[in-house]
Amino acid sequence: MKIGVLTGGGDCPGLNAVIRAVVRKSDNYDSRVVGIRNGWKGLVDIAYTDLDTKMVSGILHIGGTIIGTSRTNPFKDPGGPDKVLKNFRLLGLDALVAIGGEDTLGAASKLFERGLPVVGVPKTIDNDLSGTDFTFGFDTAVSIATDAIDRIHTTAESHNRVMVVEVMGRNAGWIATFSGIAGGAHAILIPEKPIDVDEVCDLILRRHSRGKNFSIVVVAEGAKFAEKPGESGQLIVQETKTDEFGHVRLGGISQVLAKEIEKRTTFESRYVVLGHIQRGGSPTAHDRVLATRFGVFATEMAHRNEFGKMAALQGKEIVPVPLAEATAQSKTVNMGIFHIAEEFFG
Ligand code: F6P
Numbered sequence: 001m002k003i004g005v006l007t008g009g010g011d012c013p014g015l016n017a018v019i020r021a022v023v024r025k026s027d028n029y030d031s032r033v034v035g036i037r038n039g040w041k042g043l044v045d046i047a048y049t050d051l052d053t054k055m056v057s058g059i060l061h062i063g064g065t066i067i068g069t070s071r072t073n074p075f076k077d078p079g080g081p082d083k084v085l086k087n088f089r090l091l092g093l094d095a096l097v098a099i100g101g102e103d104t105l106g107a108a109s110k111l112f113e114r115g116l117p118v119v120g121v122p123k124t125i126d127n128d129l130s131g132t133d134f135t136f137g138f139d140t141a142v143s144i145a146t147d148a149i150d151r152i153h154t155t156a157e158s159h160n161r162v163m164v165v166e167v168m169g170r171n172a173g174w175i176a177t178f179s180g181i182a183g184g185a186h187a188i189l190i191p192e193k194p195i196d197v198d199e200v201c202d203l204i205l206r207r208h209s210r211g212k213n214f215s216i217v218v219v220a221e222g223a224k225f226a227e228k229p230g231e232s233g234q235l236i237v238q239e240t241k242t243d244e245f246g247h248v249r250l251g252g253i254s255q256v257l258a259k260e261i262e263k264r265t266t267f268e269s270r271y272v273v274l275g276h277i278q279r280g281g282s283p284t285a286h287d288r289v290l291a292t293r294f295g296v297f298a299t300e301m302a303h304r305n306e307f308g309k310m311a312a313l314q315g316k317e318i319v320p321v322p323l324a325e326a327t328a329q330s331k332t333v334n335m336g337i338f339h340i341a342e343e344f345f346g
Helices: 015-029 041-045 080-090 102-113 138-159 174-183 197-209 253-265 275-279 285-303 335-342
Strands: 002-007 032-036 048-051 095-100 118-122 162-167 187-189 215-220 237-242 248-250 269-273 309-314 317-322
Touching: 002 015, 002 041, 015 032, 015 095, 015 285, 041 080, 080 102, 095 102, 095 285, 102 118, 118 285, 138 162, 138 174, 138 215, 138 275, 138 285, 162 174, 162 253, 174 187, 174 215, 174 335, 187 197, 187 335, 197 215, 197 253, 215 253, 253 269, 285 309, 285 317
Parallel strands: 002 032, 002 095, 095 118, 118 309, 162 215, 162 269, 187 215
Antiparallel strands: 032 048, 237 248, 309 317
């Protein structure tokens, strides 16, 4: 069997661990693996590299992806899907392992309907893909954000400041919720719950009236204001230009929020945007194990001709889940866990 593997969308710690697992497991089957360069772009333009066990040696712990990634949407151009199918055949491939989030796997699902024998692996630091309890990369992002909040704690306390920490999370506040709980945040703001600035200020004022002189607010970049500042219900964006999947570039909500908190409470406030630091560097041990399990399972699925599905984590088991089901809608934060976080607000 000849298997193609591609990584699409934003990079994520653990991508190389999946690639290594696909190559090593394929080698045990006597199958060959081709790395498609830069996500779907490599199948539209034909850009690839042969992968063997030597090439994936020493990459388990390395962040990023050795085959590159892009936000190319093969459905953007009407001829794109046919190009992908034609080039897949031209490369002599029997199966494709697509490692990505809802955009990459959404395209995989539609290409499967057109006859592409594809298996998915769920990737995103945002953990917003349905059908799987966790995506790989999320644990690393939460660890990085928690470490940052720990550091923010000491400087916030020294200066008697309110610190607003902005983390990633376009549709869902998983990173904000988990790192906020782990880092002991005094308020956590997520896309699932519109921000009431007065409520946030009340929490801070209540805390300071108890003798505390600093507060930490964690906000997901995709959170929206229920009222002014900013147009109500609007995302705070860096750029209104969209990528090929229709996403604007988010960022800046912490700055708006810190200014407003300072105005309404009179407490000196600062903001920090963690940005791509959350996506860079070495994956945690948890993500290396999860990525490896996904890679091995996806390769087994390809050899069983079990296409149109994604390797998913449900409970402690890796199971196949239809791509159409996984990409139908974003997985938002479970309010049970958010209510736990709320117990510690203020
Ligand atoms: O992969 C998802 C994500 O991490 C979002 O949370 C964020 O908005 C986006 O990537 C930013 O990615 P980039 O700057 O690479 O487009």
